[in-house]
Amino acid sequence: MKKITVCMDRLCDHHRSQILRAAEAAGYTADFFSTPDDARESAAESEIILADRDALLPYAEQLKWFCASFAGVDHLLRSPYLKESVLLSNSSGAYGVTISEHIVMVILMLLRRQMEYTEIVREHSWKRNLPVRSIRGSRIVIIGTGDIGHETACRLRAFAPASIEGINRSGRGADPAFDRIQSTESLDSLLPEADILIMCIPGTREAYHLMNAERLQRMQKHAMIINVGRGQSLDQEALVGLLKENRLGGAALDVFETEPVPPDDPVWTCPGLLVTPHCSGNTSLGYTVDRIVDLFCEDLERYVQGLPLLRTVDRKLGY
Amino acid sequence: MKKITVCMDRLCDHHRSQILRAAEAAGYTADFFSTPDDARESAAESEIILADRDALLPYAEQLKWFCASFAGVDHLLRSPYLKESVLLSNSSGAYGVTISEHIVMVILMLLRRQMEYTEIVREHSWKRNLPVRSIRGSRIVIIGTGDIGHETACRLRAFAPASIEGINRSGRGADPAFDRIQSTESLDSLLPEADILIMCIPGTREAYHLMNAERLQRMQKHAMIINVGRGQSLDQEALVGLLKENRLGGAALDVFETEPVPPDDPVWTCPGLLVTPHCSGNTSLGYTVDRIVDLFCEDLERYVQGLPLLRTVDRKLGY
Numbered sequence: 001m002k003k004i005t006v007c008m009d010r011l012c013d014h015h016r017s018q019i020l021r022a023a024e025a026a027g028y029t030a031d032f033f034s035t036p037d038d039a040r041e042s043a044a045e046s047e048i049i050l051a052d053r054d055a056l057l058p059y060a061e062q063l064k065w066f067c068a069s070f071a072g073v074d075h076l077l078r079s080p081y082l083k084e085s086v087l088l089s090n091s092s093g094a095y096g097v098t099i100s101e102h103i104v105m106v107i108l109m110l111l112r113r114q115m116e117y118t119e120i121v122r123e124h125s126w127k128r129n130l131p132v133r134s135i136r137g138s139r140i141v142i143i144g145t146g147d148i149g150h151e152t153a154c155r156l157r158a159f160a161p162a163s164i165e166g167i168n169r170s171g172r173g174a175d176p177a178f179d180r181i182q183s184t185e186s187l188d189s190l191l192p193e194a195d196i197l198i199m200c201i202p203g204t205r206e207a208y209h210l211m212n213a214e215r216l217q218r219m220q221k222h223a224m225i226i227n228v229g230r231g232q233s234l235d236q237e238a239l240v241g242l243l244k245e246n247r248l249g250g251a252a253l254d255v256f257e258t259e260p261v262p263p264d265d266p267v268w269t270c271p272g273l274l275v276t277p278h279c280s281g282n283t284s285l286g287y288t289v290d291r292i293v294d295l296f297c298e299d300l301e302r303y304v305q306g307l308p309l310l311r312t313v314d315r316k317l318g319y
Numbered sequence: 320m321k322k323i324t325v326c327m328d329r330l331c332d333h334h335r336s337q338i339l340r341a342a343e344a345a346g347y348t349a350d351f352f353s354t355p356d357d358a359r360e361s362a363a364e365s366e367i368i369l370a371d372r373d374a375l376l377p378y379a380e381q382l383k384w385f386c387a388s389f390a391g392v393d394h395l396l397r398s399p400y401l402k403e404s405v406l407l408s409n410s411s412g413a414y415g416v417t418i419s420e421h422i423v424m425v426i427l428m429l430l431r432r433q434m435e436y437t438e439i440v441r442e443h444s445w446k447r448n449l450p451v452r453s454i455r456g457s458r459i460v461i462i463g464t465g466d467i468g469h470e471t472a473c474r475l476r477a478f479a480p481a482s483i484e485g486i487n488r489s490g491r492g493a494d495p496a497f498d499r500i501q502s503t504e505s506l507d508s509l510l511p512e513a514d515i516l517i518m519c520i521p522g523t524r525e526a527y528h529l530m531n532a533e534r535l536q537r538m539q540k541h542a543m544i545i546n547v548g549r550g551q552s553l554d555q556e557a558l559v560g561l562l563k564e565n566r567l568g569g570a571a572l573d574v575f576e577t578e579p580v581p582p583d584d585p586v587w588t589c590p591g592l593l594v595t596p597h598c599s600g601n602t603s604l605g606y607t608v609d610r611i612v613d614l615f616c617e618d619l620e621r622y623v624q625g626l627p628l629l630r631t632v633d634r635k636l637g638y
Contacts (some may be wrong), residue, residue, distance in 0.1 A: 108424035121594045124587045126579035128596040131603040158477035260445035268443045275440045277447040284450040
């Protein structure tokens with residue numbers, strides 16, 4: 001019988017049952033592992049792998065379809081063990097809820113000076129009149145109009161911003177969560193008016209330093225930048241420089257050019273910079289795992305029917 | 320000519336112009352001060368005072384209407400200088416935007432373990448798999464269905480909670496931001512199922528320790544409590560006890576039974592307790608001051624026409 005290997009850290013019994021049912025319906029067996037070390041033997045015999053890292057690729061000799069339980073596959077695409085012939089899909093669509101909640105949290109923390117209030121409270125002090133700002137009336141630009149950008153725009157909409165502009169590669173898309181969707185070419189004209197810039201794009205070659213020093217300098221002195229996509233999309237050194245010179249209103253980075261961030265990296269101590277350790281898309285949220293399993297089962301049904309997968313990665317584009 | 324004294328900390332020129340125009344139209348002059356010390360003489364001759372504290376009351380011999388620029392008038396109602404004959408109004412309706420943003424921020428910080436991540440980042444460490452939770456699918460109970468409760472419900476709605484129940488004194492009100500509005504009598508039956516409890520009610524006698532030890536014990540082990548109304552509505556000692564025993568999921572207090580919180584108070588170091596120094600309704604947000612001025616001018620027009628003010632305080636109810 002044809003085999004599926006599932007190697008994921010956080011599956012519950014109901015997730016396993018759901019995958020087993022879908023596998024059986026498709027004519028497959030499925031075996032479950034939480035670490036790649038235990039899964040090697042099974043992976044060697046499997047036609048399909050659903051996994052939360054790429055460690056099984058060297059052993060997967062009969063592999064036809066690799067489904068990543070994560071969304072950003074830039075690391076995976078650099079693996080020498082990923083054969084041309086293997087179909088590659090990701091779990092884009094599973095992370096919008098958790099990452100959009102992270103984005104709203106850090107925006108509010110920056111606007112409401114929560115990093116400073118944390119210090120005040122740490123000293124058991126009662127200073128309470130720091131000037132705060134609001135999402136209400138703010139002009140928001142979101143680079144990346146996929147699942148994460150969409151869910152973020154939906155939530156921010158409820159806070160009555162002045163506008164939410166979406167930016168993506170093609171400028172295509174009709175999503176009412178955005179006031180407009182435009183192509184990357186429009187970015188330069190939007191930046192000087194943006195109050196809040198949110199970056200949620202994959203780590204493609206094309207996006208390398210999309211927010212470079214010159215673009216960062218186009219932004220207003222009070223503007224804030226949030227990056228949850230990939231660190232490479234933003235010139236981190238230029239950002240730290242501008243924050244140190246008080247030429248930006250603040251930033252929240254969950255992704256970095258080097259991860260883990262080295263202990264002596266300037267980002268840790270940069271003023272106005274809210275650092276989180278790449279935790280915004282944490283699969284510790286049960287709902288995220290629910291979605292990963294749903295999306296895999298949906299694509300498994302399509303796979304056996306010979307239909308194109310809904311979340312196929314375009315290796316050239318990188319997402 | 321009849322006089323208005325305005326004593327507020329954060330007025331801009333356009334606020335003063337707006338009040339001057341409204342005063343002139345009503346047949347009044349208006350004088351502006353930022354501290355009560357400077358305003359005493361003017362207050363003594365004024366029929367109307369708009370102020371951000373009660374320090375002028377002892378001097379206001381000709382006072383007919385006192386408009387508080389704040390919303391919670393419990394302190395004011397205890398002043399021996401507030402004559403029975405004086406009409407009292409507040410600025411309820413000015414704080415919903417800023418306080419609802421605070422509430423969403425602290426809910427997300429509790430759900431996403433941001434206090435722990437702050438410590439991790441402080442140590443330049445890269446631990447990143449703390450179990451997080453989501454507003455999505457959560458059952459939310461909001462005690463207080465006025466401006467703050469309404470604005471909070473509108474924003475939380477966009478995060479797809481399972482339900483948002485509103486609680487107020489009468490159980491009356493038809494606000495589509497809530498799934499239902501019920502009276503305080505329904506609280507006991509709602510508490511055992513609530514994931515997130517939000518308290519935004521005024522500091523009335525009736526509300527004293529509304530959330531007492533017994534009600535707190537009815538809540539689920541993972542439940543979270545947010546209080547932005549008045550510290551007296553919640554048995555703070557009981558809350559700290561339950562948090563220390565890990566019998567509640569977390570709490571965020573912006574208001575306390577004693578303010579400023581004494582430097583050795585247990586709340587500062589209580590695990591799972593996010594303390595902010597009564598800053599959620601900070602008037603440092605320009606929009607809040609815009610609203611205070613709008614609401615005052617609106618009620619001034621009604622005052623001269625002999626109509627009831629829209630934000631009259633019922634001294635018996637205390638709000």
